[in-house]
Amino acid sequence: MSSIRQLKIMVIVTFLFSGIAFADDDSKAFMDANSLHSNGEYQKAIEIYDQLLARKKNVGELHYNLGNSLFRNGELGKAIFHYIKAKELLPRNADVKFNLNYARSKATDKIDSQKSFFSNPGSAFKKIELLFLTVVTSLVFWISMGVLLFRKNYYLGWIRNISLISMIISVSLWVMVELDQKNPIVVTSEKAHVYSTIGKNAIKLFTLHEGAEGNLVEMIEDKWALFELADGKKGWIEKAKIIYTLPEKI
Amino acid sequence: MVTIRWRRTGKMKKYLFLILITFSWSIYAQVSLSLHVDSNNISINDQITLQIRVNGSRDADEIKIHGLDNFQSQRAGTSSQINIINGRTAVSKIFNYHLYPKNEGSFTLGPAYVEIDGKTHNSNIIKIKVSKDTSGKAEIQKYFYITGEVTKTNLYKGEQLLYTFKLHQRTRLFSPALELPEFNGFWKEQIGKEKQYREDRNGIKWNVYELTYLLYPIKTGKITIPSASLNAEIAKQGRGRRRQRSILNSLFEDHPMFGERKRIRLRSKPVDINVRAIPDEGKPDNYTGLVGQFSLKAQLPKNSVRKGDSTTLTVTLVGQGSVASVELPQISNGNFKIYDDKPTFSKTIEHGKLYEKKVFKKALVPQKEGVVEIPRISINYFDPIDGSYKIASTDPISLNVSPAAVGEENFQIIKAQTPTETGKKKIKILAQDLRPIFYNTEVLDHEAKGVWFKVFLLSLLIIFPALYFFMYFYQKRLVKLQNDSGHQRRSRAFRTFNGKINNISTGKGFCEDASKVLKTYIGDKTTTDGMAITSYDLDRILLSKNVRMETVARVKKIMNDLDQRQYGGGMAGSVDDYADFLRDIRDVVKTIEKEIRA
Known part of the structure; x- marks a missing residue:
């Protein structure tokens, strides 16, 4: 066996084992955080969940557990934010939905939503699920179209028609969900004033309390954020008083 | 006319x-x-x-x-x-x-x-x-009359009052239309559904239709409840007819299609109510506007409980007055965690008096061991009978809290079950809390697919139609080839030429065969009849296909040489001559291929 080949194998083995080691570390950290949460040491649990989320930011269950610890620790705003993130990743999970609603019920501000049922029928699905569904229906449609080029078949015609309808529906839902993409912000401080603009001429429009939710519109000077409430109210708020995520690039 | x-x-x-x-x-x-x-x-x-x-x-x-x-x-x-x-x-x-x-x-x-x-x-x-009243009314009232009665005419603002409308009738009314008063100056609510019963008055049996309203005066002074009225039709009594009802009466006279009718209108007497304001003298600071007579009672299902377990405190407020909006004061002595349940509310009429009842349930979770006391709970109200403010209060209750079971110190979720009529137990929710966290480490593998997976899926959305259109044009081409014989000849010309040129045998028929192969090639390539091509036609045919002059000249020369040897009697004898011819022919055909393709 040549030395180059030996080196290759060593690299591959090391890489594989390092992956397993990371996975073991994450599992241990997760279990530690869970037991800390169960023992009421919420602050420590929060720190570990945060570290895990830095490595695995798209695990809905982690956001959910962190939300629980934050809620128990009295950090309602952050808890709501992480429940929202959990709901984005686990849109049909009843526990996530329940805890989000429960936490929202503890928020002080009542903000009427202008949304109707028909505004986003795809909200029960993840974006990636809708995209995957679109790809599958598209695959069936184009394959059936391709086969029909060479061979006419009654049943294949029906498969093509049904897959076309399914594809149109899934594409529509996916596009709607993509267009409806929100960048949620949640107020994390006890009180946060909302201003009409930034600078000298700013007028205080209203005051929000911890747990109030909005949608990030713009971020300026890394200090102020322009946001919109569900009832259409808009204003500038100090970045330090909210929790948010910046929009995805793709 | x-x-x-x-x-x-x-x-x-x-x-x-x-x-x-x-x-x-x-x-x-x-x-x-x-x-x-x-x-x-x-x-x-x-x-x-x-x-x-x-x-x-x-x-x-x-x-x-x-x-x-x-x-x-x-x-x-x-x-x-x-x-x-x-x-x-x-x-x-x-x-x-x-x-x-x-x-x-x-x-x-x-x-x-x-x-x-x-x-x-x-x-x-x-x-x-x-x-004014005529004798007709007295006659009608022998068979029908209506009343609007109240339980009292002198009362305080916010005090309970019952208004009862009654229709007494002995014979049938047709198309009755009831107009109840507006009850301006009162908050009103109908109590139960309308009742129908029979009543004996001085030996005469009446059918009674009754409606009851609960009223609370919302302003002071004299308030008049106007008349209630009932418009209806009754069957006219024919001259000389007997008053006794018979089967024929029932079938025809009382029937809407046959009987002759008379419209009547019944009115009740208006009622004047004198409403007084609640006195300010002696009004407690925490008085919330409750008027009537009330009692307050608190009870626990058992007198002992483990620390961390829950027990349900039931506080019942009952009395003659509006209790719907009453809230209990906070019980806060730090000995318990308290979870409020949604209170229940009911009304009952007993002996002509309306009693309202509100039941508050609280889940108590003791926070320390030993004997702890649930303090007295009090509510102020104004008693209109005595004209003074009073307090309804519960007695303090002692609860013996024993240590929690081992391993259960931190659990605070409580189940309370109450027996129902079927004997099964219904779970009663005493408190709401967060759903528990995920403990299974496998959830860490549920990480959502990253950006590259999304890019991959998006690229598939482009690749699928691209592949289809490739197949579509390929299929089109296939069909076209199948249907275009000229195209087939052109595309197969070189292959056919190669096949034939290799099979030419040296000898007598060489020149004829070589000339045929070359002409067939040119004919296939230009979609013409190759065998009819002469050297004179070559300019026209090949130049139009972008073949260069020099190449045409070479073809002409080869063809002329072959023709001369074939028809002129001069036949080359050496193998080298044949090989030279074949090489020249192959070479010129390759050149034609290149030039036509270019």
Whole structure:
């Protein structure tokens, strides 16, 4: 066996084992955080969940557990934010939905939503699920179209028609969900004033309390954020008083 | 005189339409409005039938009548007529109303106004005298009467009052229409559904229809509850007929289609209520406006509980007064965690008195061991009977809290079950809390697919149609090739040439075969008849296919050489000569291939 080949194998083995080691570390950290949460040491649990989320930011269950610890620790705003993130990743999970609603019920501000049922029928699905569904229906449609080029078949015609309808529906839902993409912000401080603009001429429009939710519109000077409430109210708020995520690039 | 009623057969309508068109100028020529009543001297309990007749137009819709506010009115239908009298046609529209006087006295009804085609028309005036009770009322009251009764007429603002409407009847009423008073100045709520029962009064059996309203005065001073009234029809008693009911009476006289009717109106007496303000003297600071008599009771299902377990404290507020909006004061002594349940509310009528009950349930989770006390809970209220403020309070309750079971110190989720009628136990939610966290480490593998997976899926969305269109054009090409023989010849020319040139045998027929192969190639490549090509045709055929002059000249030379050797008798004898010919032919064909492709 040549030395180059030996080196290759060593690299591959090391890489594989390092992956397993990371996975073991994450599992241990997760279990530690869970037991800390169960023992009421919420602050420590929060720190570990945060570290895990830095490595695995798209695990809905982690956001959910962190939300629980934050809620128990009295950090309602952050808890709501992480429940929202959990709901984005686990849109049909009843526990996530329940805890989000429960936490929202503890928020002080009542903000009427202008949304109707028909505004986003795809909200029960993840974006990636809708995209995957679109790809599958598209695959069936184009394959059936391709086969029909060479061979006419009654049943294949029906498969093509049904897959076309399914594809149109899934594409529509996916596009709607993509267009409806929100960048949620949640107020994390006890009180946060909302201003009409930034600078000298700013007028205080209203005051929000911890747990109030909005949608990030713009971020300026890394200090102020322009946001919109569900009832259409808009204003500038100090970045330090909210929790948010910046929009995805793709 | 000929009178034709509207709404006949379709044929009749057609004739009428023609007649209307013909005489339309005379139909709308004269418009008049008139009022008619069936009686203008009535008692307060009688009714009048008012007829408003509009002659000369059927367009009258909105008619205004002066003096109608002295009566309660009820529409009794509309009809249209077309009269042809001595060859002249007249249309009219009639509006019927039943009027019921509100008060006694002399009243003027009319004039009525109607606007037709921008012109206002007015009617005559009718004087109506409404007298006091007549003997007819006493006669009617032998069979029907209504009452509106209250439980008290002197009360405080916010104090409970019951208004009961009763209809007593001994014979049948047709088309009854009940008008209850508005109860202005009161907050009102109907108690239960209407009741029907039989009642014996001085040996006479009455059918009673009863409605009860709960009232709370919301202002002070004298408030009048107006009369309730009932409009209905009764069967007229024929002259000389016996009053005794028979089967025939039931079948025909009482039947809506056969019996002759009389309209009647029954009224209850208005009721005056004197409402006083609640005195300020002695009013406690935490008084919340509760008026009536109340009692407050607290109880626990058991006197001992483990620390961390829960027990349900039930506090019941019951009394004569409005308890719906009452809230209990906070119980805060730090010994318990308290979770409020949604209170229940009910009303019951006992011995003509309405009792309201509100039951508060609280889940108590003791936070320390030993004997802990649930403190007294108190509510202030104003007692209208004594005219003073009082306090309803519970007794303090002692609860023995034992240590928690091992391993259960931190659990605070409690289940309380109450037996139901079926014997099964219903889970009663005492408190709400967060759903638990995920413990299974496998959830860490649920990480959502990253951006690259999304890019991959998006690229598939582009690749699938691209592949399809590739297949589509490929298939098109295949079909085209199959159907285009010229194209087939051109594309296969070189292959065919190669196949044939290798099979040419040296010898006698070499020149003929070589010439044939070359001509066949040129014929295939240019989609012409190759065997008919002469060297003179080559310029025209090959130059048009972008073959260069030099190449054409080489082809011509080869063909001429082959022809001369074939027909001129000079035959090359060496193998090298054949090989040179074949090489030249192959070389020139390759050149033609290149030049045509270019």
